[in-house]
Amino acid sequence: MVTAYKHEPFTDFTIEENKLAFEEALKTVKEELGQKHDLLVDGQRIRTDQEIVSTNPANTKQVVGTVSKANQEVAEKAVQAASTAFEDWRKWDERARAELLFRAAGIIRRRKHEFSAYLVYEVGKPWKEADADTAEAIDFLEYYGRQMLELKDGKPIESRPGEQNRYIYTATGVAVVIPPWNLAFAIMAGTAVAPLVTGSTVVLKPASNSPVIAAKFVEVLEEAGLPKGVLNFVPGSGREVGDYLVEHPKTALISFTGSRDIGTRILKKAAEIQAGQQHLKQVIAEMGGKDTVVVDNKANLETAAEAIVVSAFGFSGQKCSSGSRAVVHEDVYDELLEMVKERTEKLTVGNASEENVYMGPVVDQNAYDKVMSYIEIGKEEGRLITGGKGDNSKGYFIDPTVFADLAPDSRMQREEIFGPVVCFTKAKDFDEAIEIANNTEYGLTGAVISDNRDHLEQAKRDFHVGNLYFNRNCTGAIVGYQPFGGFKMSGTDSKAGGPDYLALHMQAKTISEKF
Ligand SMILES: NC(=O)c1ccc[n+]([C@@H]2O[C@H](COP(=O)([O-])OP(=O)(O)OC[C@H]3O[C@@H](n4cnc5c(N)ncnc54)[C@H](O)[C@@H]3O)[C@@H](O)[C@H]2O)c1
Numbered sequence: 116m117v118t119a120y121k122h123e124p125f126t127d128f129t130i131e132e133n134k135l136a137f138e139e140a141l142k143t144v145k146e147e148l149g150q151k152h153d154l155l156v157d158g159q160r161i162r163t164d165q166e167i168v169s170t171n172p173a174n175t176k177q178v179v180g181t182v183s184k185a186n187q188e189v190a191e192k193a194v195q196a197a198s199t200a201f202e203d204w205r206k207w208d209e210r211a212r213a214e215l216l217f218r219a220a221g222i223i224r225r226r227k228h229e230f231s232a233y234l235v236y237e238v239g240k241p242w243k244e245a246d247a248d249t250a251e252a253i254d255f256l257e258y259y260g261r262q263m264l265e266l267k268d269g270k271p272i273e274s275r276p277g278e279q280n281r282y283i284y285t286a287t288g289v290a291v292v293i294p295p296w297n298l299a300f301a302i303m304a305g306t307a308v309a310p311l312v313t314g315s316t317v318v319l320k321p322a323s324n325s326p327v328i329a330a331k332f333v334e335v336l337e338e339a340g341l342p343k344g345v346l347n348f349v350p351g352s353g354r355e356v357g358d359y360l361v362e363h364p365k366t367a368l369i370s371f372t373g374s375r376d377i378g379t380r381i382l383k384k385a386a387e388i389q390a391g392q393q394h395l396k397q398v399i400a401e402m403g404g405k406d407t408v409v410v411d412n413k414a415n416l417e418t419a420a421e422a423i424v425v426s427a428f429g430f431s432g433q434k435c436s437s438g439s440r441a442v443v444h445e446d447v448y449d450e451l452l453e454m455v456k457e458r459t460e461k462l463t464v465g466n467a468s469e470e471n472v473y474m475g476p477v478v479d480q481n482a483y484d485k486v487m488s489y490i491e492i493g494k495e496e497g498r499l500i501t502g503g504k505g506d507n508s509k510g511y512f513i514d515p516t517v518f519a520d521l522a523p524d525s526r527m528q529r530e531e532i533f534g535p536v537v538c539f540t541k542a543k544d545f546d547e548a549i550e551i552a553n554n555t556e557y558g559l560t561g562a563v564i565s566d567n568r569d570h571l572e573q574a575k576r577d578f579h580v581g582n583l584y585f586n587r588n589c590t591g592a593i594v595g596y597q598p599f600g601g602f603k604m605s606g607t608d609s610k611a612g613g614p615d616y617l618a619l620h621m622q623a624k625t626i627s628e629k630f
């Protein structure tokens with residue numbers, strides 16, 4: 116019997132003991148930084164001459180680790196190993212596969228601060244964000260393990276006298292898993308273990324900004340007892356290794372999380388039938404967002420200001436769920452803008468390894484350049500209220516930035532910026548606010564701050580997003596509580612951390628027997 120699923124609690128760093136424990140973990144991990152991490156193919160560790168050097172975005176001189184880099188030859192071996200291992204792994208008892216996930220969750224829970232400390236150094240996560248990322252990784256392991264136990268006997272269907280019918284789920288085959296760097300632990304771990312627990316084998320190509328945390332996770336799975344070939348770890352270039360894995364005729368399932376451009380490229384490539392391919396590839400693609408906080412005229416403005424600031428600036432706006440747009444009723448627009456400005460100016464920006472830093476850096480030079488160029492566009496399209504400055508002398512720091520008076524169809528209000536920038540647009544009434552909120556090609560998350568029940572009901576019906584929140588921020592979905600995934604160009608709406616997610620990784624089989 117397993118206990119009922121409950122999400123992993125977040126660490127309260129105001130408790131001295133927790134704060135000291137985290138500082139200790141940061142110190143220990145700092146001493147470990149710079150290690151070399153190998154590829155893993157068919158249970159064999161491989162060290163290559165070519166390496167990915169992972170550095171701390173808050174202090175670019177600090178090397179977090181170097182990770183061997185796969186090429187197409189290694190990728191080929193990884194697919195072949197996964198294909199061979201599949202024949203045995205798919206026959207494992209579902210309970211044994213689920214228990215492996217529970218063991219891995221236990222290992223991570225015991226070393227929770229160590230993993231969070233790696234996230235602080237590798238992607239510049241402030242303490243709380245790093246802690247939440249690790250907690251979510253644990254949640255995915257615990258939740259998907261339990262989901263597999265629920266699905267292991269299939270789902271009930273009707274039988275008739277003399278005829279017994281069954282509906283069961285079977286494993287798919289070789290799964291290629293391509294995660295992003297932003298929820299560097301949670302999404303990487305969650306998207307890797309979902310196919311694993313269903314009996315598929317995995318080739319994991321981590322994001323190049325966060326390969327060290329992925330290498331640490333692979334070690335955990337080995338320690339938990341994962342057999343050789345079942346998970347193969349091949350960090351490498353997206354174009355070279357990513358494309359190769361996606362196109363491979365033995366790839367049966369692709370689980371991608373990342374940008375719209377790469378996601379749509381993968382969907383297209385996966386649809387092309389390769390020589391020797393005998394199946395259609397299943398694709399899960401969770402992509403970008405342009406997420407809106409809508410504020411009504413009858414609303415608690417304290418709640419609204421808090422929701423806008425948390426949604427926009429948590430992890431420096433580098434979440435697909437980040438609320439980069441505020442669409443506000445004209446009656447409360449000026450007052451709310453002033454409240455958001457005040458709150459924003461109180462936020463602390465700095466090296467995420469220090470306590471009480473609200474916002475760390477953005478992840479790399481490309482991200483820095485991209486966000487700074489959007490800030491220039493913002494100055495032309497709107498009115499700069501606060502922020503707007505960056506400093507990349509030591510790390511990639513950008514001030515939390517607020518723009519006002521953006522046209523609904525401006526570039527700032529349509530394109531994903533993926534940085535600490537929020538843009539205000541005025542709406543004459545609630546109907547117009549929802550219309551503006553829906554006017555992007557994305558449909559991932561959204562929030563409505565309103566005390567008007569009719570308007571909340573209207574938003575349920577008409578606000579076209581996969582994750583809709585009322586009277587709170589639009590980030591921070593919790594596994595098992597707020598299954599996550601978007602509409603439109605935000606993806607295939609797979610709802611990670613939800614009851615339907617595992618089924619997307621399997622093939623349903625109907626078995627009918629006459630007596
Ligand atoms: N919807 C979601 O659940 C969700 C969650 C997190 C992030 N995101 C989105 O991810 C993006 C940020 O992450 P990112 O910068 O890592 O995205 P990205 O698209 O640049 O990269 C994602 C992954 O794809 C790989 N990749 C790159 N080129 C490839 C190719 N040609 N073939 C195969 N793989 C390739 C990368 O190496 C990385 O592992 C944002 O758009 C964000 O909104 C979405």
Ligand SMILES: N[C@@H](CCC=O)C(=O)O
Pocket residue numbers: 297298433434435436589590591592593599
């Ligand atoms: N699931 C996360 C976002 C993942 C994308 O970056 C959230 O709900 O904030």
